[in-house]
Amino acid sequence: MSIDWNLARDYALPLGVGALAGLVAWALMTWLFRRARGRDQRRARVARVVTLPLAFALPLLFLRIASEATPLTGRPLEVLQQFLHVGLVACITWLLVRAVAAGEKAILRHNPIDIADNLAARRVQTQTRVLSRVLMGAIILLGISVVLLTFPQVRQIGKTLLASAGIVGLVAGIAAKPVFGNLIAGLQIALTQPIRLDDVVIVEGEWGRIEEIGSSYVVVRIWDERRMVVPLAWFIENPFQNWTRRSADLLGTAFLWLDYRTPLAEVRAELERICKEAPLWDGRVCVTQVTDTSEQSIQVRLLVSARNSGDAFDLRCLVRERMIDFLTRKHPYALPRLRAEITEGADVLPRQPRVQADDVRSPGAEDGVPAIVPGEPPAAV
Structure with missing residues (x-):
């Protein structure tokens, strides 16, 4: 050849x-x-x-x-x-x-988030992570579509599908509802930002931080190192608490039930002293208030402020412990107690004259049942 x-x-x-x-x-x-x-x-x-x-x-x-x-x-x-x-x-x-x-x-x-005032950085990081994943997914989907359209067989299938676009669109919409729902929820979260990375949230009664925002789910790091995986659409459709939506500053409360004789002025002064000595206190709020009363005691609220939720929790525990120690040492009578009064010679009903009849029975008494004589205790059977 x-x-x-x-x-x-x-x-x-x-x-x-x-x-x-x-x-x-x-x-x-x-x-x-x-x-x-x-x-x-x-x-x-x-x-x-x-x-x-x-x-x-x-x-x-x-x-x-x-x-x-x-x-x-x-x-x-x-x-x-x-x-x-x-x-x-x-x-x-x-x-x-x-x-x-x-x-x-x-x-x-x-835009690092490992700084004290990281609100703006967390906002930028959240938008960047969500939008970049959506954009990369769109690029990959577009590339696969262009590749498939180079094959004549695929183009023919596309024409067949377009001929029955109504049924195909309905089936695809039902099948892809979770996917598109999470995609739209991701865009809403990126634009409106109800949550951001490192936000402190309460989800399903659990306290944690937003650790990761993916294309279809959010990972919440619970305080005890557990991880809760929540769909993106859940944060759009359900209410939840966000403790760092505007700032990380937070108020913390410690409630004490005390006796009515508690010297509130000294309790208030002691709370101020505790806050000034505690590095966790941010210097904004330190208030002692009686918020409720009952028949036996009063409810005292110790309101303090901290820079973030972690410091607020630790400060609440510190205030509660030191206040109880102060009251135990200085004013033990201020601790709640149960009062009861026993009076000797209490008033009783006057003694009724004894009825002489020996056969007197109570109405309806049957034979063999001792009679009940007014003024006398019933005889033992």
């Missing part, structure tokens, strides 16, 4: 040039990627993001251009061009996803 070198030269030269240019581009991108790995500058970060996808995309692009310039026709060329097209779409999708992820990391890096 002889080879027509004139014909081979017509398509071998473009493909050879394309392959050579692709190899050069791949080597250049690989060199740039390795060189950028040891640097921390902004340009180095950008290079690390784009070089690896471009190292695969540029050779495919040159081969795609070369395949269009060849006079070769037939099924092998169509398969080659389709393969190159799918590879290019995959590389571009990969590049866009890496770019979104790099942008997310840059924003998170410039």
Whole structure:
């Protein structure tokens, strides 16, 4: 079998040039990627993001251009061009996803939440994490759609589905309701921000912090190191408590039931002394109030303030312990007690004269039952 070198030269030269240019581009991108790995500058970060996808995309692009310039026709060329097209779409999708992820990391890096006043940083991090995941999901979905549309069989299926769009749309809507519900809830949370990362919340009666906001669920870190996984849509459809919605400052209360003889002025002075000595107190609120009374005691509320919920809980425990110790040492009579009064010679009914009749019985008394005589206790049977 002889080879027509004139014909081979017509398509071998473009493909050879394309392959050579692709190899050069791949080597250049690989060199740039390795060189950028040891640097921390902004340009180095950008290079690390784009070089690896471009190292695969540029050779495919040159081969795609070369395949269009060849006079070769037939099924092998169509398969080659389709393969190159799918590879290019995959590389571009990969590049866009890496770019979104790099942008997310840059924003998170410039807005740390491990500082005292992190309200603005938590707001930015929440929006960035949710929106970046939604955007990456949309990019991947778009890339898969473009790849599938390159196959004629898939395009034919698409036309068939469009012909019955009503039924398909109804079935897809019912099947994908949880997915789209969580997607829309994620966008609502990113824009309106009822919760943010590191927010202190009460969910289903559990106290915890928002540890992670994903594309379909939220992870709440409970105070005892448990993790509660809650769907995103739950935070849109159900009420919950957010203790750090505007600020982390919080008021804490300690209730004591005390005796009516409690010296409230000294209790109030002792609370102020405890707050001033406690580093957990933020200096805003320190109030002693009688909030309720009962037949036996009074309810005293000790209201204090702290910088965050953790400090508020510890401060409440500290105030409660020291106040009880103070009352036990200085004013033990102030502790609640149960009072009872026993009076000797209590008033009794006057004694009735004794009836002389021995056979007097109570009305309805039967034979064999002792008679009940007024003024006398009933005889023992």
